[in-house]
Amino acid sequence: MSEFIFNLQKTDGQARRGEITTPRGKIQTPAFMPVGTAGTVKAMQTRDVKATGADIILGNTYHLMLRPTAERVARLGGLHHFMQWDGPILTDSGGFQVMSLSKLRKLTEEGVSFQSHIDGSRHMLTPERSIEIQCLLGADIQMQLDECPPFPITEEASRESLELSIRWAKRSKDAFEKLSKPGQALFGIVQGSVFEDQRKRSAEGLMEIGFPGYSVGGLAVGEGQEQMFRVLDFTTPVLPKDRPRYLMGVGKPPDLVGAVERGIDMFDCVMPTRSGRHGQAFTWDGPINIKNAAYVDDGTPLDADLDCPASRDYSKAYINHLFRAGEYLAATLLSWHNLAFYQELMARMRTAIEEDRFAAFAAEFRARYSAGAASEG
Template sequence: MTTPFSFSLHKTDGQARTGEITTSRGTIRTPAFMPVGTAGTVKAVQMRDVKATGADIILGNTYHLMLRPTAERVAKLGGLHRFSTWDGPILTDSGGFQVMSLAQMRKLTEKGVEFRSHIDGSKHMLTPERSIEIQCLLGADIQMQLDECPPFPITEEASLESLELSIRWARRSKQAFEEMAGPHQALYGIVQGSVFEDQRKRSAEALQEIGFPGYSVGGLAVGEGREQMFKVLDFTTPVLPTDKPRYLMGVGKPLDLVGAVERGIDMFDCVLPTRSGRHGQAWTWDGPINVKNAQFIEDESPLDPESDCPASRDYTKAYLNHLFRAGEYLGPMLLSWHNLDFYQKLMAAMRAAIAEGRFAQFAADFRARHREKS
């Protein structure tokens, strides 16, 4: 018998929340950060090491996997969990953001988005129904409705038109999900509306009328800046159900995560930990550092001597500096592993602070210590 999807809220501290999402493939402790496995792999890090960092769930990408190796092939080979060797929960996005940002020659209609692949120029059509079909073929435990992610800045009129299309697509996505998915899987609706308060409220209310077991906040971290993003969350999370998980898509830096948790967000994903790692940037409790800098050439200290992560504890900054200067693959691998581990330790620290009723002090202390400079 498969375990149905459910969410339990354990403790609140101000707007910050901690709880658990139950799936048939395991429990997700919230607030949760999902490492991004775009093409069926978390870049430069083995799945066993991702698991060792404390990650409960990873993210896969519909757009990339539908193009290569194709969702049908992944299904034939046993599904994304077996294919990638990740046995925990997987969330897949709808592919909508990548179609808007990566694909070529896009044509948006009521039916969906017609586009050409950025890989080989082949022609494809992504509709709400096809997006759900792909996510079901992949075997995703948590799926996303197809939506349009509008650019920023955008006019109120254009944003509203996009928002209404996403609401109509949400209805079609849910209908397709009910026809194709298993009882253990879940579909999230995506709140849009750019930076406009009335539109965010309109989107949230419409999605709740349709009914979803979880709600995502989309259309942020697209250039509006941290202050504006927090302002949007300030008026968006209060109109979302308290008994359903809230997912802020594509965010972000550690200070973004802390500020969003303060505003009631439960789930996050972002490519930043591994992208930073590939470019020599290590995230630490005191902020990011660039190990390629000359100041670390003879620095014999590790990134975090108290960490239980080998990448953080066992290698000196001097050695990491050497790896990057020498162009050795091991450098990006170690920093990506370290960054993923740091992000999971940050989430664990926030969960503990909320549970113990000291989150406001934790957030203040973190902001005072953490400096975003390289």
Template sequence: MQRDVTKQFAFTLKARDSSARLGEIATPRGAIRTPAFMPVGTAATVKAMLPETVRATGADIILANTYHLMLRPGAERIARLGGLHRFMGWDGPILTDSGGYQVMSLSKLRRIEEHGVTFQSHIDGATHLLTPERAIEVQCLLGADIRMVLDECTPFPATRDEAKSSMELSMRWAERSKEASQGMAVPGQALFGIVQGSIYPDLRGKSAEALKSIGFDGYAIGGLAVGEGQEAMLDTVAVTASVLPEDRPRYLMGVGTPQDLLEAIARGIDMFDCVMPTRSGRHCQAFTWGGKLNLRNARYADDPSPLDAESACPAAQYSRAYLHHLMKCGETLGPMLLSWANVQFYQELMAGAREAIARGNFAAYAEDVSRRYRASNGGEEE
């Protein structure tokens, strides 16, 4: 799909069921149906999957990682090769994160200052400087359709004073990111702000107000799923979503399990990303309409039933016995099939959510899925 330069970024809210929202994001590279789950293509690949297979699962958009791509092979190199879409063979929209989270979590050494963050690469130890301006420049070189401001992902736990200081730095960086984007972005490319403030409701509110005053195409909720627990995460999501603009997409970063996604949709979230489907697939875990399965378990060695008879995914029609065999033997096909099945399950989960919101019975849909997952917990994680 070629980029349609006549189209601009826009969000349309089509229906609501309580706080759950059904919508569509228009971009020059195609529409994104929301609620949407973005498979993670960290290093210009959704691990163990072909781009056409990712598209066939129903994914409208994928995520790529600024930190990893700026270090290897380099944003300038990707730009010379025609941009990230051509480089990785994905013709739909791409969202790139700012790289801030990876700087905090992966770097061997880092120093955060007002100007930006100086860090050592986890690959070769080389020193780099990532500023709000450089983060935007890298994302523009990649050709991302949705770009994120540079922020500091506040660690957990953090005192209120620590969270406040971190949030305020992120807001100053957000303003600089917006200014940089205005001079670099191509028409139709979007920029999202990121709400920070740890689990403190007043700080989340102040962060959201600061971002709204700057003005962004969409708003993300960052700094969650970092150890605070599901209840605190969902409480923070609810508080934050309630003060974000109705006419802009809302993106919860780095989340999560099927139950987490459904709970967040119920609180007004439109977009998600997480490595869980593909990472779980590489570690013998399968998400199915009957619950979560661990294909390492010996119980599956003689099980001829398909992985998930309710799924439309071709990979989910292989027998559990065969998938158990592949994983036990260390065959590459095993992680490939489970990753494929998992990504498609997440897309089917989102499609079901969209249909349920349109019908006005999202709560019943979410409870049915959660019930299946509660019932499947007996022994599968042993």
């Protein structure tokens, strides 16, 4: 199989159950993609990430271009071989990290020049260079280079930004068609901040160019969940029904449920592993801080029903002890559990859509999760 294919199998309201076929395997949607920023899902071995149920992981163009460099990864056999992951990999374009991490950033029609946050070296990222890097890495799903504007932003500045991103989308596609291999796919990124007319303009501009998938960018940047959902309410209906929809950088479990409710198929976020490294565990009854004294003598597991050793086989008291003792295993166990929880959440949503009961599932999930979060304080 050398094609990228999206098969929309079932809908329940706006929620969608589907399957993406790539040369490196199938992706069941709605899907959550663990983030492997620098060629690793932090604190995890790839075999354990796969065992949680992840079909695909995300790699980061910005970080990998700086070190060890895309050229070095290519010489060493590509990102899949380099990090020992044989499933699909999606790479972002680097645009968000240039905005959020780099120094002395200068934006022009050509691209964006910036200073590395690591060593101060100067770099130029253009649509063509972003695609070249992603092809050198060997990514199965790639992103156009876009400008990810800050929030809040004026309507005029947002409009200028999205028009630039549309022009960059065309250049990204032209470069992709020259450099990519059969079966690889390039997604366009819908921008426009919180402005309805601009989101529609961005989506229409990208659809004129034509992509096998569409991402919704520029959210989860400070606008809040209510505003994010409002943007999705008017954005997803204008996107093609026969192409996957990817909400970038989102989010907490209630964000995922609400976005699936609004027609999103794919997600990525550092939340499961970042929270795990800092002592937060996600549960059906809301997040808990395992470092709290309440868990010092708690001999129960995080989730006895999850098919994950970190969730099932270790007590809360033990993980609490690991954090208090400063042991590395603490971050691994909690990251592992959180990733397994996220994958189980996606699996339950897929099943609920298949069985035409997604609305009931979402309502039950929200009620239980918010009640537990309130009691945790």
